[in-house]
Structures are given as structure tokens and as C-alpha cells.
Amino acid sequence: MKPSSNKRRVLLVGAGHANLEFIKSWRASDHELAEFTLITPHTHAIYSGLLPAYLRGEVGLDEMQIDLPSLADRHGFRLHFGKMRSLSVEHRHIVLADGSCREFDDLFINTGGQPPSAWQSTSTRCLHVRPLANFLELWEREGQEIQRIAVIGAGAAGIEIAASLVGSGDFAPTREVHLFESRDDLGLQISKHGRLRLRKGLQKIGVQLHFKAHFTGLPRLPELALGSSRLKFDLVLATTPTSPPVYNVDRREQTLSVDEQLRLQSTHADRRSGSHVWVTGDAVAESPWPRSGVSAVRQGQALRQLWRASVTSGAGGAIRKFPTQARPLKLQFRQLKLLRVGNQVFGLWGDRVLGFSMILRWLKSWIDRRYMRSFSRCAEKTLR
Numbered sequence: 001m002k003p004s005s006n007k008r009r010v011l012l013v014g015a016g017h018a019n020l021e022f023i024k025s026w027r028a029s030d031h032e033l034a035e036f037t038l039i040t041p042h043t044h045a046i047y048s049g050l051l052p053a054y055l056r057g058e059v060g061l062d063e064m065q066i067d068l069p070s071l072a073d074r075h076g077f078r079l080h081f082g083k084m085r086s087l088s089v090e091h092r093h094i095v096l097a098d099g100s101c102r103e104f105d106d107l108f109i110n111t112g113g114q115p116p117s118a119w120q121s122t123s124t125r126c127l128h129v130r131p132l133a134n135f136l137e138l139w140e141r142e143g144q145e146i147q148r149i150a151v152i153g154a155g156a157a158g159i160e161i162a163a164s165l166v167g168s169g170d171f172a173p174t175r176e177v178h179l180f181e182s183r184d185d186l187g188l189q190i191s192k193h194g195r196l197r198l199r200k201g202l203q204k205i206g207v208q209l210h211f212k213a214h215f216t217g218l219p220r221l222p223e224l225a226l227g228s229s230r231l232k233f234d235l236v237l238a239t240t241p242t243s244p245p246v247y248n249v250d251r252r253e254q255t256l257s258v259d260e261q262l263r264l265q266s267t268h269a270d271r272r273s274g275s276h277v278w279v280t281g282d283a284v285a286e287s288p289w290p291r292s293g294v295s296a297v298r299q300g301q302a303l304r305q306l307w308r309a310s311v312t313s314g315a316g317g318a319i320r321k322f323p324t325q326a327r328p329l330k331l332q333f334r335q336l337k338l339l340r341v342g343n344q345v346f347g348l349w350g351d352r353v354l355g356f357s358m359i360l361r362w363l364k365s366w367i368d369r370r371y372m373r374s375f376s377r378c379a380e381k382t383l384r
């Protein structure tokens with residue numbers, strides 16, 4: 001139903017990094033234009049940057065979670081618990097997993113990536129790290145019993161997770177951790193020398209590396225065949241790449257592809273309806289952006305301005321052009337990656353290797369704390 005006030009109905013689907021940035025950048029004047037509703041399946045958003053610190057026992061679960069009811073309440077956003085299943089751009093509505101329907105004028109999709117079907121969790125002990133909530137639930141419940149772990153995928157996430165699961169780094173490893181990779185080296189696009197340094201760092205803290213170990217999906221039991229032997233584990237955890245989610249858009253199974261300004265590419269029907277659909281973060285198909293939390297945050301920071309410009313500029317309401325000169329959304333190819341390995345952090349700037357350093361460890365902890373504090377800071381600002 002259209003609100004009586006004639007305000008735009010803005011639905012934010014998924015409490016990913018970009019939508020959270022949009023909520024943080026909220027101003028009272030936005031509520032004169034629109035009513036905002038956040039649709040999320042969970043009461044908390046989890047900050048993946050703190051997962052390594054959590055696995056090492058340095059932070060508790062509550063310290064890596066953002067309380068969504070309280071965030072929404074402070075910013076005057078409505079909250080609706082649900083999971084989007086499909087959307088109609090033509091009729092301007094989304095359908096949730098429970099079959100209910102929500103109408104929109106503007107839609108922000110920030111639902112992250114999901115593992116391809118062969119890599120979706122098959123049992124409680126054969127999991128993909130995504131969705132994070134499932135893995136954390138297992139770890140809270142049974143983490144103490146899990147001693148022998150296989151991590152599949154030696155990209156940045158797999159490396160950090162394996163290095164954190166092995167123990168605190170101060171003493172001998174507390175768990176037996178095997179890291180498997182289908183290629184003949186770590187799965188990072190950096191120099192050979194950089195990979196060698198990282199491999200040595202991982203081996204030093206006790207991570208057992210297995211290259212050219214090709215798996216096509218998660219097994220049903222926590223066992224992996226390696227050559228002629230069968231290795232048994234307490235947990236097999238996949239950290240293989242995720243793909244953008246596929247929603248049924250206007251009854252055509254298709255991925256969403258967006259232009260460089262993050263708007264769903266229009267069809268004739270969209271143009272008639274004058275609706276805006278914005279897709280951000282790991283949910284974007286064919287994106288020139290690196291798939292990372294940093295990209296999603298940057299996009300979310302630009303989203304409010306792009307959205308406001310699209311609803312306030314131009315009469316008639318059909319296709320609105322973005323004011324690219326106002327604050328262009330600058331594509332960030334090079335990003336800082338900080339991987340905690342033992343007591344140090346291994347830094348990368350794009351494909352440039354910064355190496356191991358204690359200063360980078362301090363920097364990572366500062367970035368993580370600053371990010372989490374930004375949610376309480378914006379709470380204080382709102383309350384004042």
C-alpha cells in the first residue's frame with residue numbers, strides 16, 4: 001500500500017556493509033522524502049573482519065555483531081524480519097520466503113554472495129563459511145570439541161581462518177589445521193616471493209598446506225580423499241569464492257547486473273515505473289569492483305547521495321541521471337588487505353606485498369575497532 005503521506009517507500013534488503021553505511025549516513029531530512037524499511041533474516045549483522053580475532057578468542061561474539069533492531073530504531077527505520085526470494089521491478093514489489101509481499105519505490109539489494117550449490121553446507125560438520133551465522137552457531141556450540149580441521153580454499157579468507165583456527169600464535173598449535181588449495185600455490189594474485197613468505201609464515205605457526213588438492217564440492221561426511229589416503233576431520237570448512245545471488249526477477253531467472261553507478265540496468269518496464277533498484281557489495285554481478293567488505297562500504301557511503309539526487313532532481317520521474325560530478329563513486333581497484341598470521345599481520349596493497357609487520361597488526365585492530373565504534377558513535381549523534 002502507498003503511504004498516505006506520498007513519501008517514497010524505500011526497502012533496504014539485507015544488512016550488508018553498504019546498507020549499514022546508508023543507515024549510518026541517514027539525516028533527518030531523508031524522512032521528509034521517504035519511509036525506510038530494512039528487511040533482514042537475522043537480528044544481528046556480523047562483521048567478517050573480526051572473525052579471525054573471534055576464532056583466536058580475542059573478541060567475543062557480541063563484539064563482532066551489530067544489533068539491528070536497536071540501529072533501525074535509533075534511525076527511524078522500520079525493521080522487518082524476512083528473506084527476499086524474488087522481485088518484480090515492473091510491479092515494484094518483492095516477495096519474501098514466507099510468501100508475503102512488500103511494495104517499494106526504491107529498492108537497495110545488499111544481500112552478499114552465496115556459495116555455488118556444490119559448496120553449500122551438507123551437514124553441521126561440513127560447512128561453507130557463508131552464511132557466517134551458521135558457522136558461528138556451530139563454533140559457539142561445539143568449538144571446544146573441534147580439534148582437527150580441514151579448510152578448503154587458500155584465498156585471503158581461507159588463509160586467515162586457517163591461521164586463526166590453529167591457535168593463538170604464542171604457543172604450539174592448539175588445533176591441527178590443514179589448508180587445501182586446488183592450485184599449486186596459495187590462491188592470491190601476488191608475486192611468487194610474496195606467496196613464499198606467506199607460506200613460510202603459515203607453516204611456522206603449524207598450518208599444514210596441501211596444494212593441487214582439487215575438490216568439486218563439500219563432502220557429506222567430514223572426510224577428504226587425498227591421493228590414496230582418506231583423511232578424517234572434526235570439521236571441513238569451505239572458504240571457496242561465493243557468487244552473486246540469483247533472484248527471480250519479473251519471473252525470469254536471471255542474475256542482476258548493474259551499471260557502474262550501481263543501478264540495476266533498466267528494461268522498458270522499469271523506465272515506465274520510475275522505480276530505482278540499487279545493487280551493492282557481493283550481490284553485484286559483473287562488477288568491476290573487487291569483491292570485499294571495503295568495496296561494499298565505499299558503495300554504501302555513496303549510496304545516500306546517489307539516491308537523494310535520483311529522487312530530488314528532474315521532474316516527471318522517469319529516468320533520472322546521476323549527478324556524476326557531485327560525488328562520483330570512484331572505483332577502487334587497489335585495496336588494503338591485512339591478513340593476521342600468528343602474532344603478525346601480512347599486508348597487501350592491491351597486488352603489492354607489504355610483508356609481515358607488527359605495525360600492520362596494530363593498524364588492522366584500529367580499523368576493526370573504528371568500524372565497530374562507528375555504529376555506537378552514530379547512535380550518540382542521533383541521540384544528541
Ligand SMILES: Cc1cc2nc3c(=O)[nH]c(=O)nc-3n(C[C@H](O)[C@H](O)[C@H](O)COP(=O)(O)OP(=O)(O)OC[C@H]3O[C@@H](n4cnc5c(N)ncnc54)[C@H](O)[C@@H]3O)c2cc1C
Pocket residue numbers: 013014015016017018019039040041042045046048049051052082083084085110111112113129131157160161280281282283291292293294295296338
Ligand atoms: C573470514 C573472512 C574475513 C574477511 N575479511 C575481510 C576484510 O578484512 N576486509 C574486507 O574488505 N573483506 C573481508 N571479507 C570479505 C567480506 O566479508 C565480504 O566481501 C563482504 O561481507 C561483502 O559485503 P556485502 O555488503 O556484500 O554483504 P554481507 O556482508 O555478506 O551481508 C549480506 C547480508 O544480507 C543478508 N541476506 C542474505 N540473503 C538475504 C535475502 N535473501 N534477504 C534478506 N537478507 C539477506 C545476510 O544475512 C547478510 O546479513 C572477509 C570474508 C571472510 C569470509
